[in-house]
Amino acid sequence: MIVQSDRRGDIIIGIDAGTSVMKAVAFTLNGEQLAVSSIRNHYVMGHDGSATQSLSKTWADCQSALRALGDRVPQLAERTAAIAVTGQGDGTWLVGKNNQPVGDAWLWLDARAAPTVERLSLQESDRPRFEATGTGLNTCQQGSQMAHMDATTPNLLDEAEVALHCKDWLYLNLTGVRATDPSEASFTFGNFRTRRYDSVVLDALGLDHRRHLLPEILEGTQATHPLTEASAKACGLKPGTPVCLGYVDMVMTALGAGVRSGGHNAACSTIGSTGVHMQAKAVADVQLNAARTGYVIALPLPDLVTQVQSNMGSTINLDWLLQLAADLMGENGDVVDYTALIPRIDAWFAKSQPGTLIYHPYISEAGERGPFVNAHARAGFTGLNSRHRFPDMVRSVVEGLALATRDCYAAMGAFPKELRLSGGAARSKALRQTLAAAVGAPIRVSRRDETGAAGAAMMAAVAIGAYGSMDDCIQDWVTPYLGTAETVDRGEARRFDLLAASYSEIRHALEPVWNHMAQGDGWPDAAALPSPPQDTMTTMQRSPL
Structure with a gap:
């Protein structure tokens, strides 16, 4: 329920600065989406493993998205009660004198730090860093x-x-304030229990002498800064409009998609090109794994965090399989777009029979990052026989994605009681039912569009007093958009318990094979084989989230 106040405006703008797309979204104060504008932005990949993005161009794209939103929403400037910003996580956006960029940003895709990661991860100080x-x-x-x-x-x-x-760079341009949020501050340089910077972490990274580069930590549900006159003019908005610094985009997406509702914590998976699996938890309930993988990311609610594990490759495994089918179907000269085959996945799945064909979905050339890290991990089928046909392979890949999801949740301690699902793949009934069986939990799909921008806008709604608490805001902005729970087939759940044991055993058995193959030891006459291209070598070292 909206709290009555004397604030002006009936719209909150959520900005979501993704890696490839900049979005500005207009919401009513009670969470209805009114309009969205998006600008395609660009980054540059280098042969040295670099992935960079222009700070100046990113700010220009933000201005363009906001002006375009103004063209779609009548009297947007006068109606805007607040602006909130979130964006791609990780990466390094250096700013120097007069708030000018120091070179281009290093994105989360950048692999140049791989030797340093390897060196630091072998030091004894990495264990207390991980625990913090x-x-x-x-x-x-x-x-x-x-x-x-x-x-x-x-x-x-x-x-x-x-x-x-x-997002901090955009906030600086919007308000003139240098700051970051508790989520990125604590999982990068701090402690998730205190949401502050931690000397143990800075010492482990060898960066204590660079402490002066760390910005103020700002809680966006409690504090805002006014839009500057120059930025207001550039964006087509009113100077003085309150601006809220949101948390990192993964948390905002999970918040908008239902990682918490009705005052209860839940789990949320985004099944896209990669798979991101998150569980909302009290700080005291976090269980860190022995492999030192995953993230713990603060939520904009007191003493609550999300524990995260992420698969490097999720639906890209299905893309690969469908591309094989498209290539074969187009051998007579007709070009077949594999995306046209996506609607047929459920039909192929229905033609297959449950069995023991197991697929490990490590199709990315970067290997796997969750819940284990191995840059050399590779995809594969185990258990093929002469009776298997294409629908059986489709089923196996879908089940492989579900088993990988189960693997991630198992690494966080306990399986969720209910799983909220977002991402384009959530439209597949076969995938939803398979995930439910693999995790042993009912599935609910969020119908909320633009969940990342919505999560940030929800923070702004609390900050300006439209809602008394985040849970009150969730009641209007999230809960009504959650679909009906899809129940678990208990027979299938028992089958997945058996499949999961084999899935894990096969994965552990294959790890030395992957490592040998990456070194050429698994091939005859390895010394005569050509070296892989530099792009491939650097890509295999990545472990981004």
Whole structure:
């Protein structure tokens, strides 16, 4: 229920700055989506493993998205009660004198810090670092990247006055304030229990002498800053409009999709090109795994966090299989777009019979990152026989995605009682039913569009007093958009208990094979084989989230 107040405006704008797309979304104060505008942005991949993005262009794209939203919503400037911003996580956005960029941003896709990650992860200090942050060390993180910069190109850090993330850079341009949020601050340089920076983490990364680069930590549900006059003019909005700094996009997406509702914690999986699996928990309930993988990311609710595990490749496994079918179907000269085959997945699945054909979905050239990290992990079928046909392979890939999801939740301690689902793949009935059986929990699909922008806008709604608490806001913004729970087939759940044991046993048995093959030891005359392209070699080292 909306709290009555004397604030002006009936619209909240949520900005979601993704890796490839910048979105600005208009919501009513009670969560109805009115309009969206999106601008395609760009990043550059290099042969050295770099992945960079222009800070100046990112801010220009944000302005364009906001102006375009103004073209879609009458009197947007006058009606806007608040603006909220979230964006792609990790990465390093360095800012120097007069708030000017220090080079291009290193994105979460950047792999150049791989040698530094390997070195730091072998040190004894990485265990207390992991216990403080709850987050496994990998190449996409700002801490790893800054440690690598400090060792290889210290002039970048010497020129910088502050190290920001993507959303922080936009917040700086909107308000003139250098700040970050508790989620990225704690999983990168801090402690998820205190939501503050932690000297143990800075020492483990060898960055204590760079402490001055860390910005103020700002809780966006409690504090906002006014839109500057210059930025208001550039964006087509009113100066003085309150601006809220949201949490990192993964948490905002989970919040908008239902990782918490009705005052209760839940689990949320986004099944897209990658699979992101999150459980909302009290801090005291977090269970860190021995493999030191995953993330613990604060939620904008007191003493609540999300524990996260993420598969490197999810629906890209289905894309690969459908592309094989499209290639065969087009051999007579007709071009077949594999995306046209996506609606047939459920029909193929229905033609198959449950069996013991097992697929490990490690199709990404970067290997796997959750719940284990192995850059050399590779996909494969186990148990093929002469009776298997294409529908059986479709079923096996779908079940492989479900088993990988189960693997991730198992690494967090206990399976969820209910699983909320978002992402385009949630439209597949076969996938929903298979996930429910694999995890042993009912599935509910969020009908909420633009969940990331919605999560940030929800924070702004609390910050300006439209709602008394985040749980009150969730009651209007999230709960009504959750579909009916789809029950678990208990017979299938028992079958998945058996499949999961084999899935795990096969994976462990294959790890030494993957490692040998990556070194050429698994091939005859390995010395005569050509070296892989540099792009492939650097990609295999990545472990981004």
